[in-house]
Amino acid sequence: MATQGALAIRHAGKIYDPEGVHVVALDDVSVDIGAGEFCVIVGPSGCGKTTLLNAVAGFDQLTDGEIVMDEQLLASPGRKLLPGPDRMVVFQHGALFPWKTVLWNVACGPIAQNRMTPTEANEKARELLGRVGLAGAEKQYSGELSGGQKRRVEIVRALMNDPKILLLDEPFRALDALTKSVVQEYLLELYDYSRKTVFFITHDLEEAIFLADNVVVMTTRPGRVKKIVRVDMPRPRTHEVTTTDRFLQLKSELGAAIHEEALRAFEAGERELA
Amino acid sequence: MKQSSHGGSPARELTTWFQLRRWLKARWNLNLLLGVISLTTLAAVWELGKPLGIPLISNVPPPSEVIVAAQDLLTSEQYWQGWYLSLQRITIGFIIAQIIGIPLGLAMAINRMTFDTTFPVIEILRPIPPVAWIPISIVFWPTREMSVIFIVFLGAFWIVLLNTIGGASHIDPSYKRAALSLGSRPNDLFWKIILPATIPSIVTGMAVGMGISWEMVVASEMIAGDTGLGYLLWLSFQINAIGHVIVCMISIGIAGYCSSAIIRAAGEWATPWRRLF
Amino acid sequence: MASPDTTTALESAAEMVSVRYPWRIRVRRWLRSPRPYRAALGIGVFFLAWYLLIDAFKVWRFGELPGLVNSTQEWLSADPIFGVSLFTAEYYRHIWTSFARVFAAFFAAITLGVPIGILMGWRRIFFGLTFPILEILRPIPILAWIPLAILLLPGREIPIIGLTFLAAFFVTILNTLLGVRSIDQVYFRAAQSLGFSQSHILWHVIIPGALPYIFVGFQIGMGACWFSLVAAEILSGSAGLGYKVWETYYYVQFPTMVITMATLGLCGYLSSGLVRIVGNRLMRWRAKLLAGV
Numbered sequence: 141m142a143t144q145g146a147l148a149i150r151h152a153g154k155i156y157d158p159e160g161v162h163v164v165a166l167d168d169v170s171v172d173i174g175a176g177e178f179c180v181i182v183g184p185s186g187c188g189k190t191t192l193l194n195a196v197a198g199f200d201q202l203t204d205g206e207i208v209m210d211e212q213l214l215a216s217p218g219r220k221l222l223p224g225p226d227r228m229v230v231f232q233h234g235a236l237f238p239w240k241t242v243l244w245n246v247a248c249g250p251i252a253q254n255r256m257t258p259t260e261a262n263e264k265a266r267e268l269l270g271r272v273g274l275a276g277a278e279k280q281y282s283g284e285l286s287g288g289q290k291r292r293v294e295i296v297r298a299l300m301n302d303p304k305i306l307l308l309d310e311p312f313r314a315l316d317a318l319t320k321s322v323v324q325e326y327l328l329e330l331y332d333y334s335r336k337t338v339f340f341i342t343h344d345l346e347e348a349i350f351l352a353d354n355v356v357v358m359t360t361r362p363g364r365v366k367k368i369v370r371v372d373m374p375r376p377r378t379h380e381v382t383t384t385d386r387f388l389q390l391k392s393e394l395g396a397a398i399h400e401e402a403l404r405a406f407e408a409g410e411r412e413l414a
Numbered sequence: 415m416k417q418s419s420h421g422g423s424p425a426r427e428l429t430t431w432f433q434l435r436r437w438l439k440a441r442w443n444l445n446l447l448l449g450v451i452s453l454t455t456l457a458a459v460w461e462l463g464k465p466l467g468i469p470l471i472s473n474v475p476p477p478s479e480v481i482v483a484a485q486d487l488l489t490s491e492q493y494w495q496g497w498y499l500s501l502q503r504i505t506i507g508f509i510i511a512q513i514i515g516i517p518l519g520l521a522m523a524i525n526r527m528t529f530d531t532t533f534p535v536i537e538i539l540r541p542i543p544p545v546a547w548i549p550i551s552i553v554f555w556p557t558r559e560m561s562v563i564f565i566v567f568l569g570a571f572w573i574v575l576l577n578t579i580g581g582a583s584h585i586d587p588s589y590k591r592a593a594l595s596l597g598s599r600p601n602d603l604f605w606k607i608i609l610p611a612t613i614p615s616i617v618t619g620m621a622v623g624m625g626i627s628w629e630m631v632v633a634s635e636m637i638a639g640d641t642g643l644g645y646l647l648w649l650s651f652q653i654n655a656i657g658h659v660i661v662c663m664i665s666i667g668i669a670g671y672c673s674s675a676i677i678r679a680a681g682e683w684a685t686p687w688r689r690l691f
Numbered sequence: 692m693a694s695p696d697t698t699t700a701l702e703s704a705a706e707m708v709s710v711r712y713p714w715r716i717r718v719r720r721w722l723r724s725p726r727p728y729r730a731a732l733g734i735g736v737f738f739l740a741w742y743l744l745i746d747a748f749k750v751w752r753f754g755e756l757p758g759l760v761n762s763t764q765e766w767l768s769a770d771p772i773f774g775v776s777l778f779t780a781e782y783y784r785h786i787w788t789s790f791a792r793v794f795a796a797f798f799a800a801i802t803l804g805v806p807i808g809i810l811m812g813w814r815r816i817f818f819g820l821t822f823p824i825l826e827i828l829r830p831i832p833i834l835a836w837i838p839l840a841i842l843l844l845p846g847r848e849i850p851i852i853g854l855t856f857l858a859a860f861f862v863t864i865l866n867t868l869l870g871v872r873s874i875d876q877v878y879f880r881a882a883q884s885l886g887f888s889q890s891h892i893l894w895h896v897i898i899p900g901a902l903p904y905i906f907v908g909f910q911i912g913m914g915a916c917w918f919s920l921v922a923a924e925i926l927s928g929s930a931g932l933g934y935k936v937w938e939t940y941y942y943v944q945f946p947t948m949v950i951t952m953a954t955l956g957l958c959g960y961l962s963s964g965l966v967r968i969v970g971n972r973l974m975r976w977r978a979k980l981l982a983g984v
Contacts (some may be wrong), residue, residue, distance in 0.1 A: 199880055223883035236880035239899035239976045249885040250897070281976035301885065434872060448819030452856030456824055470843050530726050539736070541963070542956035542971040543918040545834075545925065546933065549940030549948055553755050633922045636834065637937075644835070648926075651838035659838045667831035674830070 145304035145337035146175040146210055147196065153204030154191050164362035165191045171356055173337055180352035181338045182398060184405035189341045189365030193309050196339065198223035209304060214333065225253055228298035230308040234290050238283035242274070242293055245282050249301040268296045271333070272326045288319035292326055305337040314346065321379055324350060332376050345398055349390050350382055357397050360405035367397050370413060475657045483657025492646065500631050500642040504673065507566025508627050516616060519578025524608065525544050536575070543570045545633050552638055562634045570623035571631035577619025583614040617681030621674050628670040735880050757945035765946040773944035786954060789931040793916045793962065796855035800912060804860050805905060809897060825864065833858045833915070834922045841927055851923040858919040859912030866908025870901030903977060906970035908933025917959040932958065
């Protein structure tokens with residue numbers, strides 16, 4: 141079991157103030173993620189999920205509250221957090237460097253951080269790529285890969301850096317349902333293998349339940365925590381669990397909460413347009 | 415297509431420009447300060463170049479002398495006549511380039527046969543720098559005026575043509591399919607889909623073409639003209655009135671800048687849907 | 692680029708084997724398509740029109756111009772009337788002079804322009820300091836600098852090269868700047884997360900990311916070089932193709948004028964072709980991406 145990577149977000153608040161229009165993106169959000177836990181945040185568009193993730197990653201600063209990792213204060217309003225390899229991000233639209241080969245993309249992190257020699261890094265990269273079924277793709281440019289392959293490479297790239305926590309920002313959003321289910325299983329396999337803490341954002345409820353230990357439902361703007369549900373299905377999971385009674389039970393339990401928020405978000409959108 | 419196969423399409427470049435401008439607006443204050451610093455430094459170096467004996471720069475008359483020269487030149491009739499004639503040549507040559515270039519470009523983009531036969535000829539003629547056409551143009555055209563206008567035309571023509579072809583042949587086919595399934599006739603397809611979708615790249619081509627037109631008017635007036643701002647520039651140089659040379663350079667710069675600004679403004683007016691970007 | 696949301700896992704397996712036909716098959720396909728014959732038709736009509744308008748019937752002012760037959764004969768003649776043909780040393784002397792000037796100017800422009808452009812795109816303070824100067828100087832046509840270049844720079848050769856340099860210099864800076872700005876912010880974020888150092892970001896994110904734009908700049912810059920070179924040579928040169936165009940006009944050696952113009956076109960075409968080939972070599976990742984449309 142992992143001993144590192146416990147993340148605590150306490151009373152997080154974020155207020156955007158573009159041109160005097162006050163927008164509360166996050167309001168008193170507290171989430172606790174134990175070391176090695178898979179936590180999924182679900183919520184409608186514009187609920188501040190990505191803001192929260194960006195704050196943990198260090199791309200964006202909170203205006204209120206603090207982020208603590210392994211008992212260590214990372215960020216608070218007076219303390220700017222910089223991005224770093226201890227919190228690896230997998231981006232919504234992917235951020236593999238298209239001008240580099242798959243192998244370079246995967247191996248670059250440890251080499252840049254001087255943690256491994258290029259030979260070691262390449263060896264490790266090959267091993268991990270093999271684990272996600274991409275053994276033959278090392279020499280290809282990352283732009284040549286399909287969407288599902290890119291996501292797998294990107295997750296592998298993140299894991300190569302031995303982060304304390306993995307931050308995934310709706311990584312499978314652009315994939316079709318079939319590819320998505322395949323890549324999800326690969327992600328779980330990698331998770332079982334590495335036991336990193338995972339902070340995963342999505343608006344797909346089934347994906348959330350399938351992957352998570354804990355599902356956090358957020359409200360629409362201002363983003364607050366609405367509900368936290370523990371998913372007590374055993375691991376390793378395969379896609380067969382999506383048809384079990386427990387899964388369906390969790391789905392209906394969470395579905396009602398999410399649907400309510402989605403409606404509110406939709407109506408808010410209508411109001412903004414009017 | 416040659417234009418778009420290497421690098422972003424013209425439309426994408428334009429978007430990047432918009433982003434750049436928006437970015438500038440957001441950071442206006444810092445950039446204003448830095449801009450003032452840099453331009454003041456530039457002016458100071460230029461002004462002090464002579465007294466301090468900085469190599470190269472000391473050969474140029476400092477701003478104070480240029481201002482005197484400007485007062486001198488701005489009151490002369492020849493200067494304003496130069497503005498008038500150069501602008502006239504630009505306008506005529508540029509408009510002819512649009513009148514021929516845009517329809518030809520559209521025809522080439524729509525009709526495969528036209529493209530296949532015409533494009534190779536264009537590829538033969540286009541690499542010849544327009545300046546190299548000046549002598550032959552003097553030989554051919556009955557008057558000097560016409561040859562200058564022809565050179566201006568040539569400068570703007572290629573780029574407008576290529577941008578029109580590029581724009582019209584890169585329209586998302588789903589627009590055409592949508593229009594057809596909504597019951598459009600081929601005629602409507604041209605006026606309602608192809609033409610509007612091509613306007614942004616035509617405007618880009620026009621803006622670039624305008625810049626080249628100014629290059630061409632200056633070159634042909636310097637080489638072959640006896641009037642216009644370009645000629646005045648060359649004349650001032652030959653009578654060693656370097657202050658006047660600099661005033662002419664600045665004037666041509668302003669003229670070029672304003673004409674590009676007009677084109678950009680017209681382009682934004684003609685494509686209201688792009689203001690969202 | 693294949694959009695990721697339409698690719699299924701099955702398709703992705705097939706995609707791993709990239710298909711590129713050998714050139715022989717591509718040539719055969721090309722020959723089977725109507726394109727080469729239409730191209731021949733177009734070019735044929737062009738030369739026929741030249742012949743009919745000028746050589747044969749001397750229609751209107753076309754009679755003043757050099758004919759197709761005359762010019763071709765002159766070009767191919769071992770003993771040309773006006774002293775310049777494929778078989779004279781003078782022809783190659785002019786070509787070499789112009790080429791040497793263009794390449795000297797072009798390399799100076801890119802070695803200075805690319806670093807400046809990158810700094811402008813990357814460092815805000817540097818951008819703020821230099822962009823206003825660029826914006827003030829840029830609207831002035833390059834050719835309007837000719838008098839000042841002759842005045843400022845020593846000798847006869849350096850002003851010509853300086854002017855040619857200037858033409859490519861602005862274009863290179865501007866395109867490099869646009870290129871750096873065109874890089875998606877997400878790559879910078881990823882680089883930060885991965886713990887890249889500043890030099891890593893420069894070499895592995897900024898330069899490759901901006902390269903497509905930089906090479907567009909090189910292409911335009913190469914064209915601009917030839918274009919200003921001709922003007923500069925006409926106004927102040929004593930050798931080179933641009934000078935030759937004007938000299939042949941002056942001494943009424945019109946067939947040679949056509950030869951020189953054609954040679955200028957050819958040189959311009961070859962040098963941009965060279966830039967393009969180098970660009971494609973350096974950006975194989977991109978060529979593959981575009982081929983997968």
